[in-house]
Amino acid sequence: MKKVVLVMVMVCLVVGFGFANGTKEAAPASPSGEITLKWALWDIASTTYYEPLIKAYEATHPKVKIEMLDLGSADFMTMLQTQLSGGDSSIDVVTIKDIPGYNNLVKRNLLMNLNDKIKSENINLAQYGGTTDQISVDGKLYGIPFRSDFWLVYYNKDLFDKAKVAYPTNDMTFAQYDALARRMTSGVGADKVYGAHYHTWRSAVQLFGILDGKHTIVDGTYDFLKPYYQMVLNEQKDGIVQDYATLKTSSTHYSGVFYNNSVAMMNMGSWFIATLINQIDQGKTEVKNWGLVKYPHAEGVPAGTTLGTITSLGVSNASQKKDAAFDFVKFVTGGEGAQIIAKTGTIPAIKDDQVIKIIASMPGFPTDQASRDALQVVKTYLEMPLHEKAGEIEVVLNQVHDEIMTNNISIDAGLAKMNEQVQKILSK
Structure with missing residues (x-):
């Protein structure tokens, strides 16, 4: 009896010592062999693809259950980092919302x-359009993209038909885009039609400059942006696009100017496709006939x-079910x-x-091949892009973009200011 008691005491001491030193036993297997994976994400109620993804995966993996953990959208990456930094091993699959958080x-x-x-799973990274190369860290990848919104040009077919101008094409240089915008500008006052539209985000102008692959927005030198600022400011001066300062002070949303037939072309993200289709279906916009073309280059x-x-999706390093978690990641991102x-x-x-066929088959999507x-x-x-000081750099780029677009500083002076302030950030 004394030996049994002694053994029990020693076991308790060993277990207690293990937990005191931060070690944890592997999660016990369910009697039925089931595995539950916890997926950290945001906005369950308003996101339409979570449930279909889970339902499809569980249908072919009956012993795996996916449990969603909603950390909210506003401070998602901060909340996620806090939980993972605290050693929370209950989270298995991690949704990565932005590059600084990643x-x-x-x-x-x-x-x-x-x-x-x-x-080992022979995953072809080429199918992600080069984005995985841009989030590799020292040749290592910690997340795989499953969503990717990208920029397109939306255009109003009725306005082009009325002006008897051929529709934009899928292969336009910036010079051709500028010329077409000028040709499509007409009228005055309430009847004014602007040839193009740039929302007040810096990305709507600055990021034209990185499409040649020679520069990034975190390089610390920004002289390469000059021709794009010149093009847009000249369009603004000539009344081809709406005034940036007016748009900013009135908090005008890009959708509003497109909905009311006052803009012939607009560069905007693919996220606007479903919204535009929905608004047309509900009769909440004057636009009836519209189309898409590739971004100018x-x-x-x-x-x-x-x-x-x-x-993107990744796997928590603290997860005790990494193999199962990666299998789910592979499914969602595949x-x-x-x-x-x-x-x-x-x-x-x-x-x-197949994906393009699905999107193009949505009721309300334009029927033309282009x-x-x-x-x-x-x-x-x-x-x-991936950079440890991306947040600080973006503050400078946003501020100086405002100054340039409102003509409070010249293009040359603004670019010099970007160079100086970002280089100070990079040298810290």
């Missing part, structure tokens, strides 16, 4: 290096080169997951022929 998670070793899994740059943002996402009207990261072809991208550059 960088922070990688720096703190909170995400699993996926390279070995990608290799610099001379020598392939048509279909564009800008984008990505949402071809089958992409088709499920596309059926909800959302643009997935993979845009193969609009369908516009969905095919050649290369997508991230709006904000």
Whole structure:
């Protein structure tokens, strides 16, 4: 009896010592062999693709259950980092909302290096349009994109028909885009039609400059932006586009100017497709006939080169079910997951022929071949690349963009200011 008691005491001491030193036993297997994976995400109620993805995966993996953990959208990456930094091993699958947040998670070793899994599972990274190269850290990938919105040109067919001008094409240089915008500008006052429209985000102008692949927005030198600012400010001066300061002070939303037939062309993200279709269906816009074409490009740059943002999935380093978690990540970020996402009207990261067919078959999507072809991208550059000081740099770029577009500073002086202030940030 004394021996039994002694053994029990020793076991308790060993277990207690283990927990005191931060070690944890592996999660016990369910008697039925089931595995529950916890997926950290945001906005369950308003996101249409979570449930279909989970339902489809569980249908082919009956012993796996996916449990959603909604951390809210406003401070999602901060909340996620806090939980993972605290050693929370209950989170298995991690949704990565933005590039600065991704960088922070990688720096703190909170995400699993996926390279070995990608290799063993023969995952073709080329299908993500070059975005995975842009989020690799020292050759290692910690997330795989499953959503990827990208920039296109929306245009109003009725306005082009009325002006008897041929529609824009899927292969326009910036010079051709500018010329077409000028040709489509007409009228005055309430009857004024603007040839193009730029929303007040800096990305609507600055990121034209990175499409040639020679520069990024975090380089620290910004002289390459000069011709694009010149083009847009000249359009503004000549009344081809609406005044930036007026748009800013009135908080005018880009959708409003397109809805009321006052804009012939507008560069905007693919997220606007489903919204526009919905508004037309509900009779909340004057626009009836519209189309899409690929983003304009610099001379020598392939048509279909564009800008984008990505949402990725990763595996928590603290997860005790990494293999199962990666299998779910592989499903969501793969071809089958992409088709499920596309059926909800959302643009997935993979845009193969089947995905494009699904999106183009949505009720209300333009029926012309050019609009369908516009969905095919050649290369997508991230709006904000992976950089540890991206947040600080963006503050400067936003501020100086405002000053240039409101003519409070000249283009040359503004670019010099960007160079000086960003280089100070980079040298810290």
